[in-house]
């Protein structure tokens with residue numbers, strides 16, 4: 512078996528030990544020669560700490576994989592088989608701003624959903640385009656596995672504007688499979704969910720256990736108070752009549768659309784208290800994580816990492832890479848070009864659906880026309896995403912204004928404009944496209 516070269520952009524992330532753990536666990540099926548952890552000057556200190564921990568983890572596992580921490584992105588990308596992107600332009604400071612700006616106008620302030628996600632996309636699109644230019648030149652046959660948020664829009668940018676082979680990945684679908692398994696008290700390997708939607712806006716339309724569709728059982732459990740959320744999203748309970756008539760499992764992020772008023776109130780309260788916004792909470796968690804990572808005796812993924820929202824991140828990423836490398840024809844829920852999979856959406860946009868994955872990449876499984884109860888929301892969020900991607904590429908103010916105005920969580924043109932002006936002003940250094 513040929514050993515692989517992996518490049519991780521945003522390698523200094525506190526999530527990297529999760530990824531290394533995934534590669535160690537699957538070493539028998541996925542031989543990795545080198546993992547390049549790449550970061551920028553601002554992240555050098557974190558990169559050094561994470562790189563050293565990664566080396567200790569590999570040493571303990573007895574593997575011979577080389578870990579190379581570097582600021583030289585081009586060397587890392589050159590000849591890589593897989594490039595993984597998990598970076599955050601502007602860091603958690605910018606995320607905190609993304610969360611706080613919308614709250615000024617009583618609009619949801621969230622990392623990926625709503626205007627916060629829009630701001631993050633505007634900062635990220637120029638950088639992902641640069642990375643893709645490097646991949647096109649230095650490793651044109653590499654797969655780019657994109658985790659960078661907002662993952663759906665960033666994947667759509669790559670699909671529409673570059674020649675890079677890409678798959679967008681998120682831990683929400685795999686997290687939902689594990690949570691549903693937990694709710695049903697069965698082994699997660701037995702649970703199969705038909706997913707339909709967009710990144711962070713994905714529904715489980717059917718849940719199978721041993722070939723039987725048990726979605727009603729899951730809905731009943733949710734109505735009885737079973738929990739289905741992630742560490743970063745408050746566990747607000749669903750309205751029973753709503754869930755029963757929806758007949759689908761919403762993802763944790765749907766709360767932002769279906770319970771907007773409660774969540775905005777909760778965010779405002781939290782941001783005005785010592786707790787702060789999620790980014791501010793994560794800043795504290797990160798600080799203590801890096802203190803833990805520094806310990807020269809630590810050589811495993813520390814359990815404290817579980818306080819973050821990215822649970823199962825490595826399972827999703829490493830098993831996907833293995834499905835490609837080992838030509839497995841396995842089903843993974845990923846972000847890919849629609850191409851008629853959901854005929855209610857344009858062909859060239861990114862959708863999050865089940866795909867058969869083998870060495871030729873992901874082949875989406877047809878979903879068909881969307882039922883009216885979810886169609887309107889998906890179509891309007893997708894229209895926002897299309898406009899946002901276009902704005903991120905061109906820096907056109909009007910397109911950006913249209914994007915925010917179309918977003919279902921933005922109440923008016925007036926507020927869309929105030930949001931946009933604040934976002935551009937407060938992110939100036941990261942938005943070269945908006946002159």
Ligand code: G6P
Pocket residue numbers: 623660681682683741742743789793818819820821822
């Ligand atoms: C979930 C989402 C990710 C997101 C993360 C945030 O895992 O799927 O897209 O980045 O939560 O977690 P955090 O701990 O940073 O709030």
